[in-house]
Amino acid sequence: MSTYWRTFKTAAWLGWEMDSNWTEPWLFVLYSVIKPVAGAFILVLMYIVFVAIGRPQGDPDAFSYMYVGNSFFIFVASVLFGTFQVIQSDREWYQTIRYVYISPISYYVYILGRAASKIAVSVFAVAITLVFGVMFLGVRLHLALTDVPLFLVSTALGLSVLLAIGICLGGISFLTAKHTHGLAEGIPGLFYVFCGVLFPLSVLPNWGQAVGRAIPLTYWFDITRRLLTEGSTVNTTLGGYDAPTILLFLVVSSVGFFGLSVLIYKIGEYFARKAGKIDMTTSY
């Protein structure tokens, strides 16, 4: 156990130094705030432009739906990136992967440790984005005290699934060239489209809705929004189920996804070793 803890602590320290020590602390804090708030602003402006040209009375429920989804999506983008980029940056950038990989530690724990600082920063960013929305953009949020345990459990589950998916992507990126940005942009994009983050599943074609229902993040976003924006008029297509049922869906699909992710990682790792790609560099 102590080896795991030591690995985690060291990797977390390394991840934190890599993330933050390139600049002054105040600039790092500013950076950590500006990026997510600016990301939320893209959607705010899309909404404002649509309202300006088509629907002057506005649609606060649609806006809140989108805003809360987008705020929590910060977790998706940063946790996924924080996890899979460990392999790509250690391999292509710092070229230290071979030394870490052959050391007698759990590589999973190392990856999770390296991602820890990104998760910590993203908690801060999500909170800032939500507070900004409530204070300046009229987003309506409410979390009942009795819902707090459910909220915490679902958030923990959601983050676990994200870590598992990140590890799975890491396994895949063992085999591919340097695609940090393609992955960073594309994989979250997949969840952006199919998991009802910004718009309800009903907007998607039937096959798209089926894909969405197979991904645990869809249930995580749904339950989070139920707890934070109660009384929304937006038809989520999962409205027929109560919160515990959605949580059950989340648990079941998470377990399935977790197993699948570990399997894909293992396969990726196996083929990378077989092809001698563990420590390749592919810059272009």
Next chain:
Amino acid sequence: MSVATDRRTDLKYRVGLNLRAVVGRSYPRIVGANREPSWIFFEAFLPLLGIAAYVFIYQFFGLQATAAILGNPPMCGDHVCASVAEQNQYLAAVNANTNALIASVVLGGTMVAFWLNVLWSMASQLYWEKEIGNLQLYMMAPMNRMALLGGMAVGGMVMTSMRAVSTLVAGIFVFGVIFQVANPLLLLAVFFATLIALYGLGMMFASLYLLWGREAWNLSALMEEPIFFSSGFYFPLGGLFRIPGWGPAVAIAGSFIPASIGLDALRQLTLGSTAFGGSLWIFNVTTELEILVGMAVLFLILARYCLAYLETLAKREGKLTSRHQ
């Protein structure tokens, strides 16, 4: 040197040297990237999903607006519809605006591909080259440094065109966007002027980043989202002028990125200047083309001088070859 051959320094030699350097540096991008099959999936297909999300948002807004117009009571703007004719008129307007916004997203997505390429494969590229040990070999070679950046830009444009084209094709065939191009020559002129200005800006950033290590990487990351919203990649930038107070200020700041003016002109040329009631455009196309040409020249000149100055500074501080900063 007494015995060694005197080397040529005439103009013809220099032009030839720098053209070869451009071809040489663009080669790894064009050939190397496409040589890796996974590239097509990661760099061309996956980013389409992000674009799709923005398309669906407008469809969602459109459906919500349509539901309100068809609701009980039927709402036409802020009042109850007076007649079926008014209701139909509002429905048609919502449809037209939604489609035009989706088309704007598709065009924006095309330009996003180039912007991301400028940020990640131009601006912060020299940092990357330093890390893998190429920068010192480049800086020791006799070619003009602008030729090096030019090669990166040409390679980047060609490489990114695939993603841009796949976005356009998906827009037309998957999302049913209809473009009406009345003046293809002007469209091409605007497109290439935008690209040259954009990559000129990238060259300038590349030189500014020469001194930096991970700061460069993080600054590029920081420039993604704010520029997405201030440059109107996913909505017509003119919409910002409808927001009193900070809206115009953000739009003006965003206009310094050539993609914003370029996109405005491209949207006018492909959607028709009467789209969105003709009220969301910043300038007319000719003026925007002139601005783009001006920006292209300005950024290229600035890049040239920044690079020369910062190369000297980097050599003085010993940062041209120090890795893992």
Next chain:
Amino acid sequence: MSYAVETRDLTRVFSGKKKRWWRRKPTPDEEESLGPVTALDGVSLQIREGELFGLLGPNGAGKTTLIKILATLLLPTSGQALVAGHDVTKDPFPIRQRINMVSGGETSGYGLLTARENIWMFSQFYGVPSKVSKARIDELMHIFGLWDKRDAKVRMLSTGQRQKMNMIRGFVTGPDILFLDEPTLGLDVNAARVIREYVMNWVRGQAGKTVLLTSHYMAEADQMCDRIAIIDKGRILACDTPANLKRMIRTETTFQLEVDTIRDTTSFMGLQGVKNFSHKDDISKNRSHLTFILEDEGPVAEILSSITSQGAKVHSLQKSEPTLEDVFISMVGRGLD
């Protein structure tokens, strides 16, 4: 006399790291390591055209800094450096036309390109016409034994193959002056021999070619170089032909001993008549190899007694002709390893 490379009182100081308020206060030792570092301290050198010139020094002596300045990658803090008669600070373009550089352990190039493509790409930055470049690459690939790997992607090359590729990159542009920074580092005996022979033939087989070589391998420098400069802590300690350098310590006596591994070597320097010494441990055999530079044979008895008093056994004692390594030890006070 025309010089390929000439430096006058060349100095390079690297400024220290900035102190950050959020970091803990550095200890006095750390404080020293954060301060400015003088990598070159008044170096004056002349390398003649057509010469194969060696630069020997321990790690951190300033060899790579000097090469970087000469290759126009780094500006001197003070002093002057001329390459092919041009000032590296004021007039780098004509220098760049005439030089190239190859470093040992270099990882340059793009992993997705083949070896041939990578070399071709770099040749384009020197304006070498594609046809000429490709012909030269093919020829050099045959010479360096890389022909079989011409179409292999760089990421699939071994360390030795990669280094051969780097050597070809250095020669393909037809430089007049080549900077070789530890070019055989980590290479096997055969690969190193191929490279050494090619470099020597390249310099001596045609007029006007000059090489500045840094190396850790004394025998390599001794075999290859016309003249050698010994550098330590940024200063040139001596500069002459290998024969003359060895002659400098011919008045001195060199003894080599193989003994059981010994712990305390500090007492040797205190012995009268010991000018310098170095020691290497061979852990696998549990032995120490000691090299003594002595003013005469007087101190030998005292040395032996000092060794045996530590309980170590002397396995061999040999008086030898001075080598370049002995010269190095005599001047720097320690060996290269």
